[in-house]
Amino acid sequence: MVKVTRNVSLALVAMAIGVLALWLTNRAVTPKEATWEDAAREAKTGGYRLFTVEALRAPYEEGSTDLLLVDTRQEWEYRTGHIKGAVNFPMEPTWLSRWRKRSSLAKLLGPDKDRLVVFY
Numbered sequence: 001m002v003k004v005t006r007n008v009s010l011a012l013v014a015m016a017i018g019v020l021a022l023w024l025t026n027r028a029v030t031p032k033e034a035t036w037e038d039a040a041r042e043a044k045t046g047g048y049r050l051f052t053v054e055a056l057r058a059p060y061e062e063g064s065t066d067l068l069l070v071d072t073r074q075e076w077e078y079r080t081g082h083i084k085g086a087v088n089f090p091m092e093p094t095w096l097s098r099w100r101k102r103s104s105l106a107k108l109l110g111p112d113k114d115r116l117v118v119f120y
Contacts, residue, residue: 034093056118060085068109068117083120 043050059067069086071078078088089108091097098105109117 051118059116064116066112066115068115070108070117070119072119086120 039050056067060069069083071082071086071088072091072093073082073088074090075088078086078090082088087108089101089105091101091105109115
């Protein structure tokens with residue numbers, strides 16, 4: 001009887017761990033509201049620059065081929081309206097989403113490392 005009780009207890013613990021693991025990996029991630037300081041810190045850490053709308057106006061209006069606009073919203077949001085010429089690349093604002101999509105993103109960006117890429 002003790003052996004059966006122990007086996008049942010172990011099975012319940014294993015099920016609880018499985019349910020907890022599924023819940024933690026599949027729950028929705030609600031990002032905190034970012035501030036300009038958060039964006040500046042992430043840019044510095046990631047080795048990229050931040051641009052203002054005014055700084056992007058000239059290359060955009062000139063139709064520069066060195067400018068790639070990437071709309072990171074969900075596909076349905078992109079369909080409701082986006083900046084003319086932007087491509088859609090849905091991505092959640094988490095490191096896990098960026099890690100999962102790194103090869104697709106590399107393919108989208110292409111080999112030109114001097115190209116101006118703007119994510120919004």
